[in-house]
Amino acid sequence: MVHQFSNGKPQEFFQTSVDRMATLSMRDNLQSLYLLMNKLYLRNPNQWREWGYTDASSAARDIRQAIEQQKALPALGNRRDLAALSYALSPEFRGDRVGAFIYAIGSMLVTAHGGRTEFFMTDTIDPQFVSNAARNIEKATWMLSQRQGANGELLLFSNEISEEGSNLSFAVEFGKIVARLDLLTQMLDERYRRIGLNYAQSLLLMNFLPVQ
Template structure:
């Protein structure tokens, strides 16, 4: 039995279908998978809690990327107390997760740690400026998240703290790009300019953090505003709803 060849029209159609399937497969492989399996503690979280926790997760990831980038351009910082950048990163985040202050910060926390990172007078800060920034930023993010690493229905975003944290991140970004030491050299190098172009990772990631914090602040502010309106609407409809339903349309 001889198999007849496909006509030019059918062959072209088969080629288009195959190409489309291949393109869809490649798109699926390259897409970002944001979905996560349900956790046992999620039933204690509202939708707003979940969004806040995801924003905190992404903000902490951005801070970690900034730390890696700053260490690559400022190796003198991690060399002040560690044998490698990876060790400095690990010890910094262990300090954050275990709530164990780094000795070199002398008890500074939150915005005080951020200020310490840029201290030049009367006595320059001799510790790791990058680690000080990361510890301070993490504390600001935790405070904005209701002073917890994971919200549940008893927690909520502080609109004031979120707004204040966003402004402090903006100021930090400006100080990284402008603050110099007594010798006139930048305290921290952030932007890389080379033959390959400009690397603006620090600017990009910190700008993302600012945007997320501003959105959370607006959402938290709107939540309390809408609570009063929803209460009034529910009371009005609950009281007059049966009467209004009797009115002919």
């Protein structure tokens, strides 16, 4: 217990348990997203060349920075979150579809959490937006596995089911992101419900609220 306490960061003193959970959830979701990006580049090795990169690692690095620093991508016409996601999954898109797809989901996650990746007591997160982000990822995952170009080929190769075997690791990793978002939604709902109940109880019992 003492060892765990000593490993804490100073900023954690300004986080409730829900704030800490939201921060860790965002960290893990972004890591899952970057893992998916690397896997998509392996399955679609021609994509990173579309934006002039010399290797997939350079492309992935710039996409990560754009997400975490909330920078727009000129190659996407400065589109973000849902607008970028719709564009990245459209047959009209020309460019690195892997980078555009991952950037779009990453920027959507940050937007749904109020534009932050770390959370403190003074921050608020709308549970409905977090839940909506989970549903959007479910839809995007399905679209990723179904959308085809004019030539009849999938826009991006991800999950694979064939006579040689199955690779459903993409669906599994996206499922982890959705599960974390749904759990956070429930925690946020309970947090705000308790705040309301505590206030209602104080009125019912005619207790004055503490001021210090």
